Amino acid sequence: MATKLAVNFGDVTEAYRRISNFIHKTPIFTNNKINELTGRNIYFKAENLQKTGSFKARGAINSILKLKVENSSVAGVVTHSSGNHGQATAWASKSTGFSCSIVVPKYSPAVKMAAIKEYGAELIQCGPLPTDRMAACEKVAREKNYEIIPPFDHNDVIAGQGTIAVEFLEQVPDLDAILVPISGGGMLSGIAIAAKHIKPGIKVFAVEPEGKILEKCLTSGERLWPNPPQYLDTIADGIRLQQVGHLTWPILLELVEKEVFTVNNEEIKAAMKFVFQRLKLVVEAASGAGVAAVFSDRFKTLDSSIKNIGVILCGGNVDIDHLPWY
Amino acid sequence: MATKLAVNFGDVTEAYRRISNFIHKTPIFTNNKINELTGRNIYFKAENLQKTGSFKARGAINSILKLKVENSSVAGVVTHSSGNHGQATAWASKSTGFSCSIVVPKYSPAVKMAAIKEYGAELIQCGPLPTDRMAACEKVAREKNYEIIPPFDHNDVIAGQGTIAVEFLEQVPDLDAILVPISGGGMLSGIAIAAKHIKPGIKVFAVEPEGKILEKCLTSGERLWPNPPQYLDTIADGIRLQQVGHLTWPILLELVEKEVFTVNNEEIKAAMKFVFQRLKLVVEAASGAGVAAVFSDRFKTLDSSIKNIGVILCGGNVDIDHLPWY
Numbered sequence: 160m161a162t163k164l165a166v167n168f169g170d171v172t173e174a175y176r177r178i179s180n181f182i183h184k185t186p187i188f189t190n191n192k193i194n195e196l197t198g199r200n201i202y203f204k205a206e207n208l209q210k211t212g213s214f215k216a217r218g219a220i221n222s223i224l225k226l227k228v229e230n231s232s233v234a235g236v237v238t239h240s241s242g243n244h245g246q247a248t249a250w251a252s253k254s255t256g257f258s259c260s261i262v263v264p265k266y267s268p269a270v271k272m273a274a275i276k277e278y279g280a281e282l283i284q285c286g287p288l289p290t291d292r293m294a295a296c297e298k299v300a301r302e303k304n305y306e307i308i309p310p311f312d313h314n315d316v317i318a319g320q321g322t323i324a325v326e327f328l329e330q331v332p333d334l335d336a337i338l339v340p341i342s343g344g345g346m347l348s349g350i351a352i353a354a355k356h357i358k359p360g361i362k363v364f365a366v367e368p369e370g371k372i373l374e375k376c377l378t379s380g381e382r383l384w385p386n387p388p389q390y391l392d393t394i395a396d397g398i399r400l401q402q403v404g405h406l407t408w409p410i411l412l413e414l415v416e417k418e419v420f421t422v423n424n425e426e427i428k429a430a431m432k433f434v435f436q437r438l439k440l441v442v443e444a445a446s447g448a449g450v451a452a453v454f455s456d457r458f459k460t461l462d463s464s465i466k467n468i469g470v471i472l473c474g475g476n477v478d479i480d481h482l483p484w485y
Numbered sequence: 486m487a488t489k490l491a492v493n494f495g496d497v498t499e500a501y502r503r504i505s506n507f508i509h510k511t512p513i514f515t516n517n518k519i520n521e522l523t524g525r526n527i528y529f530k531a532e533n534l535q536k537t538g539s540f541k542a543r544g545a546i547n548s549i550l551k552l553k554v555e556n557s558s559v560a561g562v563v564t565h566s567s568g569n570h571g572q573a574t575a576w577a578s579k580s581t582g583f584s585c586s587i588v589v590p591k592y593s594p595a596v597k598m599a600a601i602k603e604y605g606a607e608l609i610q611c612g613p614l615p616t617d618r619m620a621a622c623e624k625v626a627r628e629k630n631y632e633i634i635p636p637f638d639h640n641d642v643i644a645g646q647g648t649i650a651v652e653f654l655e656q657v658p659d660l661d662a663i664l665v666p667i668s669g670g671g672m673l674s675g676i677a678i679a680a681k682h683i684k685p686g687i688k689v690f691a692v693e694p695e696g697k698i699l700e701k702c703l704t705s706g707e708r709l710w711p712n713p714p715q716y717l718d719t720i721a722d723g724i725r726l727q728q729v730g731h732l733t734w735p736i737l738l739e740l741v742e743k744e745v746f747t748v749n750n751e752e753i754k755a756a757m758k759f760v761f762q763r764l765k766l767v768v769e770a771a772s773g774a775g776v777a778a779v780f781s782d783r784f785k786t787l788d789s790s791i792k793n794i795g796v797i798l799c800g801g802n803v804d805i806d807h808l809p810w811y
Contacts, residue, residue, distance in 0.1 A: 184653065186512060192603075205763045270762065277518075432805060439533045439767040439801035475765035479758060485811055 207475025533801025
């Protein structure tokens with residue numbers, strides 16, 4: 160069945176070969192306390208320590224390196240992003256000698272906008288709706304002959320994010336399940352493609368903020384989200400989008416568990432604090448969501464055969480002057 | 486000359502063999518931004534990711550493992566500590582099956598006291614002066630037939646902390662200098678012994694909070710500090726002690742550069758923030774002190790032959806509900 164999907168395992172291994180000199184092989188963290196509390200072995204993949212502070216570096220640089228080979232007439236790249244993908248695209252452009260414009264909503268965290276500027280990209284502000292971003296992005300692409308690098312709904316981005324699973328299963332071959340925070344689904348679909356190919360019995364779970372209703376969509380096989388696309392009311396600004404992508408959706412539907420972990424702001428905050436205090440890592444709220452799932456009631460009900468569980472600490476780009484527990 | 490000192494390189498390699506199954510080989514972090522800003526290559530040794538959240542785990546477990554072999558009649562161990570050494574001793578005792586009491590001043594950060602209790606040690610509170618700690622500690626030792634594991638002025642503790650340098654120079658053989666935050670001097674003297682033996686040309690520098698007057702002492706060769714021992718007014722609670730130890734002093738005098746980096750609270754705070762934001766690591770203020778030295782005016786005046794510089798991020802046990810910039 161997997162051959163029908165837009166991205167396959169070959170795309171992921173090809174991406175890994177392409178990007179591995181540019182990215183960090185991020186380390187795995189474990190913690191006795193959380194293993195004791197959960198009665199399982201939890202492995203944290205520290206993508207907060209990735210270049211640009213999030214996993215987004217993988218997909219962005221994969222897309223741009225491929226573009227460079229396949230379409231040398233393009234003058235540069237442009238993207239719209241809540242921050243992490245923008246930062247990653249700016250960095251990837253600089254690393255590969257491309258021009259770059261980044262469209263960001265006006266209310267983006269200052270720390271993320273500053274980082275984008277630091278990578279030498281042009282910053283273009285737009286309105287607050289998902290549709291505002293698209294429009295601004297397309298305008299830049301047209302006017303400057305730039306290629307759009309979407310944050311998740313793009314085969315090369317999905318393949319790039321999938322390299323997380325290649326690394327993770329190399330580092331911890333015994334993983335029985337992986338928990339992945341989801342927004343548009345680029346990381347989750349990429350990880351599912353790679354992990355299920357390497358280890359067909361592995362379970363790949365989504366972790367969502369309240370209000371995303373992903374479990375209902377996956378169970379019914381239908382996109383039940385209201386249009387136009389909405390943002391969720393969550394402190395996890397990296398995973399605010401309610402709808403998943405149109406390229407990622409069929410992948411999720413085929414490969415990801417229907418059972419979804421839903422976490423609220425208080426749980427995310429507590430999990431973030433746990434990571435700061437115990438792992439001594441700075442993580443953003445989207446990473447906290449993944450950890451919150453491990454502390455959830457639903458997690459306790461997982462089959463006891465699921466012993467070794469991976470959690471993606473997807474990013475660390477939090478404004479440390481405005482940590483959510485202050 | 487080194488043969489006159491109480492601890493030699495053989496003690497450090499012996500310690501490394503003894504403790505290496507218990508501790509983490511902590512990773513090295515680099516950051517393009519700080520290299521760009523300083524024009525040198527800075528390597529951070531992340532001892533905040535060490536067991537118990539600080540380098541103190543090394544000296545504590547070395548002392549206890551050695552004690553276990555050499556004096557099996559001892560009923561347990563006791564120490565006095567501002568927190569990190571206490572936590573480390575509690576952990577080391579638990580890891581090796583020893584009973585343990587920890588004497589801590591009443592105003593110690595709650596996060597440190599909770600951690601000590603979690604390792605199963607008995608917590609004994611004492612008054613605020615350095616001399617209060619000693620007295621309480623000696624009382625417990627007498628009454629319970631416990632051995633005292635001092636925080637720094639102890640050969641096995643010094644040898645244990647020296648293992649940091651063995652690892653660091655294995656990971657980054659090209660280091661020209663190492664910057665080490667100092668309180669009693671256990672870590673600095675241990676590192677100096679090991680680093681100067683492995684690489685005699687390397688420079689080992691102390692980093693101190695304002696008011697410690699270590700440069701004046703080292704230059705004159707005299708202990709100019711007022712008695713009884715005082716605490717400095719610094720946010721870096723891990724390095725508050727003004728005087729260095731009596732065992733560590735001759736080692737420092739012989740092996741450490743006379744030029745000392747002195748940093749104030751504002752500099753420490755800014756450096757801590759840099760580490761949180763850029764390295765995505767949670768560090769305590771004492772670690773911030775080491776990083777602040779890299780941003781100092783004195784650092785700019787270092788000889789240009791000193792290109793590759795190691796900085797010890799000595800601990801990560803900060804109360805994240807009371808970060809100093811809030």
